[in-house]
Amino acid sequence: MIYRFATTALVACLAACPLAAAASQSLDVLRDSAVAWLKQNRTLPGARMVAEADPLDSRLRLADCAAPLDVSVPGNRPISSRVSVVVHCPAPGGWTARVPVKVRMLMDVLVTTRPLARGDGLGAGDVRAEERDVASLAYGYVASLDQVSGRALARPLNAGTVLTPGMLAGRQAVRVGDAVSMEASVDGVVIHADGVAMGAGDAGARVKVRNASSGKILDAVVSGPGSVAVLP
Template identity: 30%
Template sequence: MATISALRGARAGSTLRDMETLGLFSLAVARVLTLFALAVLGAPLARAAEAASALDAGLEQQVRQLALQGTRHAVAGVTHVDIDVGRLDPRLRLAPCQRVEPYLPPGTRLWGRSRIGLRCTQGPSAWNVFVPITVKVYGPALVATAPLSAGSVVAEADVIQAEVDLAEDAAVALTDTKLAVGRTLARAINPGQSLRQSHLKLRQWFAAGDTVKVLASGPGFSVAGEGLALTPGMEGQLARVRTESGRVLTGTAVGERRLEMSL
């Protein structure tokens, strides 16, 4: 009897081990099938989500036209403007809408990377979202003819005029060689790269203690005088001067020992 019981116990233990092995095998198979399904279906699902986030052709054209209207008088010398309309966030779940109205958000600058608002004006649920756009404004500007290292002085042969995307950088693109030649570069520039105001080192127009000409202007008037510089006058930066009467004025350093201020 003891022998029979032992055999039964051994068989039961073996059966349990077989069941555990089968369970682990089934789990492994399920994991493999899951990974296979993700690999096969993941790309189509991602493409479907991406397609759903794209605007329909009519709405995309409205967005493009609105952006073009806002860039008509961006800067002088523009040859043409291109608008790249991006996609909505694929995570958005927007209610159906019969009428979607594009609009320009307050304070938005249509220059480089920007955005256009979209709002539902006719539908079961009102919503408001933003679609990213890239505004490319092309016009003539100076570009480097060769690699220019930081600290080098720009020579006339170092730059040439070409058509560039003026909105590619927030800094102003230089168009006149007189504003570039003789200036020291603050950072390196690659061949074909447009020369920007931010690429040039600031000039010091006057030092503290210098006598400075001050031009104060307002609506319909201007007053000129002199003062003693209390701070260095770096190009385009604020500086302070003291007038003969002892009044301290703050203005912008605009030239050799010249300061301008608005009243």
């Protein structure tokens, strides 16, 4: 009788009490890790990054990683308004997941205060600094009057126009084929290398450059005569 009662109780428990599930990786930790890595490694100098990871599929089940997560963005593409961040568990039998992140790179840029004509020079009263999302400015931007000193406008501009290097006539700090000094920041360490300009422009213009040693083509911003800053 006692044996029958114990057997019945065991069967009932197996039916009603689920087995302990293996520990699963928190999806919120994946999202937070992707955002934190972007802010630490891919923020432009002088800019303020605002990043938000998209919700991940709640059906995604990943084993809890026994090692620190490895986070990266493949390739050398500049950060845009949407980034796919790779989060990898390097432990044996680990997994890899992609976290979509919306990014804004906020920075003070120059905006015209009044209508300006072609050939006009630019003074302090012609522009003002406004915070804009430079990740969405495909044609570059101008951050200070020092970058446009002695320059004239190549075309007329309306008030409230974000000033870009392509709107300015005259001087070119870098020309196609010029040997340039490349500066890049990798994990907080500044690295210098020799390169060749594949585009032309003044300070603030986006150009392609070729690493003289590796031959790799990189995106960069002209920082001055013969020098460029490689985009993260």
